[in-house]
Amino acid sequence: MSIEIRNISKCFGNFVALDDLSLDIPTGELVALLGPSGCGKTTLLRIIAGMETPDAGSVLFGGQEATHVHARERQVGFVFQHYALFRHMSVFENVAFGLRVRPRKERPSEAEIRERVMGLLKLVQLDWLAQRYPSQLSGGQRQRIALARALAVEPKVLLLDEPFGALDTKVRKELRRWLRRLHDEMHISSVFVTHDQEEALEVADRVVVMNRGHIEQIGSPDEVYSSPASPFVYQFLGNVNVFHSRLHGAWAEVEREGEAPAAGSIAFVRPHDIELDVAPLAGGMTAGVRHVHRIGPLVRVELEHDGETIEVELTRERAASLDLPVGRTVWIKPRQAKVFATEATAPAGKQPFLF
Numbered sequence: 001m002s003i004e005i006r007n008i009s010k011c012f013g014n015f016v017a018l019d020d021l022s023l024d025i026p027t028g029e030l031v032a033l034l035g036p037s038g039c040g041k042t043t044l045l046r047i048i049a050g051m052e053t054p055d056a057g058s059v060l061f062g063g064q065e066a067t068h069v070h071a072r073e074r075q076v077g078f079v080f081q082h083y084a085l086f087r088h089m090s091v092f093e094n095v096a097f098g099l100r101v102r103p104r105k106e107r108p109s110e111a112e113i114r115e116r117v118m119g120l121l122k123l124v125q126l127d128w129l130a131q132r133y134p135s136q137l138s139g140g141q142r143q144r145i146a147l148a149r150a151l152a153v154e155p156k157v158l159l160l161d162e163p164f165g166a167l168d169t170k171v172r173k174e175l176r177r178w179l180r181r182l183h184d185e186m187h188i189s190s191v192f193v194t195h196d197q198e199e200a201l202e203v204a205d206r207v208v209v210m211n212r213g214h215i216e217q218i219g220s221p222d223e224v225y226s227s228p229a230s231p232f233v234y235q236f237l238g239n240v241n242v243f244h245s246r247l248h249g250a251w252a253e254v255e256r257e258g259e260a261p262a263a264g265s266i267a268f269v270r271p272h273d274i275e276l277d278v279a280p281l282a283g284g285m286t287a288g289v290r291h292v293h294r295i296g297p298l299v300r301v302e303l304e305h306d307g308e309t310i311e312v313e314l315t316r317e318r319a320a321s322l323d324l325p326v327g328r329t330v331w332i333k334p335r336q337a338k339v340f341a342t343e344a345t346a347p348a349g350k351q352p353f354l355f
């Protein structure tokens with residue numbers, strides 16, 4: 001079922017949590033709401049679920065007005081960060097719960113409940129745990145059971161609020177892939193909230209980048225990463241070096257190739273988009289090696305130029321082919337940069353690098 005969010009606003013006292021926000025989610029899409037803490041992701045999810053009422057705007061499900069439809073009537077499945085399984089019920093009973101509490105007329109027969117629950121447990125690959133209790137499961141298993149329970153009532157929309165937030169990195173990664181596969185099989189419109197950019201980029205069909213109650217950009221993972229619409233998105237999705245305008249030599253050329261340079265403009269360059277060499281690079285500039293960090297397959301080189309820090313990422317092979325002791329002077333040159341027009345758009349917390 002499609003979801004349309006039209007001009008939604010929500011205040012808590014004087015605080016504007018959502019500011020005239022609109023978003024269309026076609027049927028079967030998996031959408032990530034991504035943004036820093038407090039940007040309004042959960043509030044938006046709760047409004048879609050019917051657990052919160054907007055001050056203005058409307059929510060449509062399948063083209064039908066649903067803003068004032070009660071949460072129970074919305075056919076929404078919800079999974080939270082902290083798996084709220086019933087401790088005194090077996091895994092089977094947890095998943096069966098939503099079916100058993102239906103009014104008698106709508107309640108499936110015992111045989112049907114059994115068939116549906118076991119089918120879902122197979123889907124989440126945990127049918128062998130049906131008789132266990134939540135305390136006898138790992139965190140990742142509990143979260144999969146929570147998902148099976150949300151799916152048991154055959155929701156039209158699945159909403160997940162930081163579903164893997166409480167789990168360790170390895171389990172998170174496994175569950176991400178698993179959620180993606182499951183979503184492809186079920187084809188339910190799903191919205192999940194995360195503040196983890198890697199999670200959003202890996203799992204979602206589309207990413208909605210939020211900031212302070214509004215949407216900064218909506219796009220495929222590739223679009224938001226490769227063509228960020230604003231300095232905020234650029235900074236939020238991955239590491240970035242920030243440079244003021246009036247760049248020298250090649251830096252200025254890169255700027256011209258991108259967008260027209262304006263006085264006071266800011267250039268953003270990803271660490272892996274900077275060429276580094278020990279020999280002079282035409283149009284490049286020099287910098288001193290301050291630290292070399294080896295992080296898995298990557299080598300992150302921290303450089304200093306006029307007291308400012310510049311980060312460059314190299315493959316291990318490239319780093320090994322260069323001799324990079326601390327203190328060595330090297331040459332750097334950007335392969336590509338993105339220029340935004342005004343200084344006013346500089347993201348908070350990043351000090352622009354001044355030439």
Ligand SMILES: Nc1ncnc2c1ncn2[C@@H]1O[C@H](COP(=O)(O)OP(=O)(O)OP(=O)(O)O)[C@@H](O)[C@H]1O
Nearest residue numbers: 012015017035036037038039040041042043044195
């Ligand atoms: N019931 C409430 N009363 C007052 N303020 C609230 C309430 N719910 C949320 N807020 C405020 O609204 C803002 C958005 O909250 P929300 O939970 O939607 O953020 P979020 O993006 O999901 O953040 P996080 O990633 O930390 O969960 C926050 O500043 C929060 O303090």
